[in-house]
Amino acid sequence: MRIYHNIPALFTYNALSTTNSALQKSINKLSTGLRINSAADDAAGLAISEKMRAQVRGLDQAVRNSQDGISMIQTAEGALNETHSILQRMRELSVQAANDTLTANDRQFIQLEIDQLRTEVDRIANTTQFNKKKLLDGSNAILWSTDKLETKLNIRGGLRQIDQFGQKQVLEGNYRITIQADPGQNQVQKSDLFKVKHENVIMNVSIATTNGFKSIEVNGLPSGNYVVGTVAITANAQASASFQTLARYVQNGASFTVLNMSTNPLSALFNVVNSNIAQNASMLFEVTNVDTAAGAISFRVQSYEITRTGGSGQYVIENLVIGANSAAGGMSGLGDAFTIGNLAFVGSAFGITAIAQVGTFKEGDKFVFGLKAASSAIASAITNGTHPTQWNVRLSVNTVDWALGWNGSVNQEFNFQGDAFAGTEVVTFRQFYVNSANGTVYDTQIQVTLGSDPDALPNANAATFHAAFVGEVAYKDVALRDLDKFWDANGNFMLVDPQTITIVQGDGQKASVTLYGTDTLEQVRAKLVNAIGYGLEQAKYVGSNVQQLVSYVERQAGVNDTDESVEGTFVIRSAVTGKNGELNFIGDEDLIKAFSLANVRNAKENEFTINIYDAHTGSSKVINEKITGNELIGVLHPNVDVVFDPMADIDVTWNNGLKRFTFAQDLATYETYVHLADNTTVFQIGANQNEDMGIDIGAMGSRALGIQGVLVTDRESAARSITILDRAIDRVSGQRASLGAYQNRLEHTINNLTVASQNLSAAESRIRDLDMAQEMMNFTRLNILMQAGNSMLAQANQLPQAVLSLLR
16 A cells, blocks of 8 residues: 555546546537537637638628618618609690690799709709718719810719620720811701881991081981081182072972972072081972962962071071062062962063963972082181181982982982081971872981081081881891880880890800890891800800801892891801700790791711720720711710710801801811729628629719700700600619619618528537537546545545555
């Protein structure tokens, strides 16, 4: 027996330690429920389990990702639901506006709603967000920029594509696009003919206002071209004046000459208040009595007057004397009568050889007796060294091709003292005229207002104008209030208050002009030029020829076989070919009808040849792609539409012979650059790399949908808008269908991910989870062994005590 080494105890202790270790592991397993609590438990099993755990957690997160993706899609699709509603309303309004029971004003109110709805479409596209990410403006698919403002992109989706091997690739980069044009045709519109409505309208007026002339007013003038000038008369002018007659007689609508005068028969005909004033006169006579038996005719002066008002007062013809002296009788004032007897007048001193037979005249017949100075030389003396003392204001009239016009040319002269200017001078030319064609007697008047400084008067023609007849084609300086088209049948003037016309270009740009009743045709033309040239930005294409965008064809200015062949009309030319350049005018119905614009040349689209190159390597991407219009749809990329300048590579020149713009291919190569960066919305729908899903959400604004230029202001435009809106509705429907398909796919993805996660969890459980029943059996066994070991260790520890019995 040994006491130094208790071998049984050591053996028991070792067995107990092993049991205790196993028991601890069993307790650990039973406590965690896991078979593998550390790599020592099962290194390979742990590695497999961790992989499975990563997959399970990835799948679970992918489920949450998919659910978030569904939420994003629902947000976008919900916004497009409202866009759909807006487009449906716009289409409904277009159908309504296409019905001709509506007036232009009604359609204008409908257009107001159309414009607001279009603005709301843009607002929805620009503000719809999910977690601060914009969904419908295209930025959630592609980031882009171009080198030219005119070059824009419509985004339909991202740049990611799946190739034939199932690999995802992104076709982003920088591209150089070259464009060669085959020019189309611009729209040319022509207005109705504008004619003079009122009497006493003068046009084609040119007044040298800087040379002392202020204004001209007329009353009762026959149509004709008039010239008013001034001629200085020197102090040494010869004191002589001869007169010649202008005499016409009218009876029962037929007129003929009744007086034949010699060269100088009436040198004593007029006495006037101021002997320094020499002037011409025309007098209207009326037959008051015809005595055939006595051979006598009585006349009454019905009216006569030539006046000058200003610093020297007014001058009128005061007395008419018949005969070498007053023996034959005379008149002292308006309305006095005299008698011509024996039909030979008073004597041969006046050179009157005959008047007419007494039977030729009837009571009430009228004739005009007019005189004019054959020489403008009037004696005078210079009283003021700064200017001549005498001025001659001369009026000349040229007849026009008008049945009621002057019979031949007429000249009048009015002489006055220059030093008499004390203020504004008003010179009135009054002429009585009998028209030989219809027997009408005209009492005509031209009033010329002069400045206060006679030195400012030119020694030349200083004012010209054309007196219009009612219905005559208007010159460009006629005001709208004097034109027939701006008055209705009830005599109402449509521009009593200012009216605004809005011009809408085919690409959606707008510009407005405001018209006033006092605006002349030239002012209207200038306003239209500014609106089209600068408001609609067409001036950049025509340069110095911007004024040719709108022409007014004046009387006698038409050019046959050109755009300006019809006189009295506006010609409105677009400098942009194709639909983008079409001009539509919106305004009050009566005002639009007054212009009555009609196409004389319809727009025709340009054709372009497109080449696309990699901007860095120069390699070709697209060669000789031919398109009509300025939109490159899906050529650069299926999800990218490139809209470029509609006048790319087109040179615009003015052909003065044809009175039109001509369009030709520019010799310089037109280039534009496009930068594309992918920003496709990608959902991570798997536990591993590349297990993702890209979704295409394109731009849903008005330009991308093609509704930026929707018009319903006339029947044709409204009808065309129906088709435009149908395409926009289809586009939104297609996008919503895609979003619905994405959502359905994600729901299936979630189901799949859930099942996969469940199966992987089960597999991982089988590897790592503890079989509790089996482990409890092991635990019970180990626990019994532990108890037995403890008991045996106690027994082994008692064995050395047996040695003490030997030592007793």
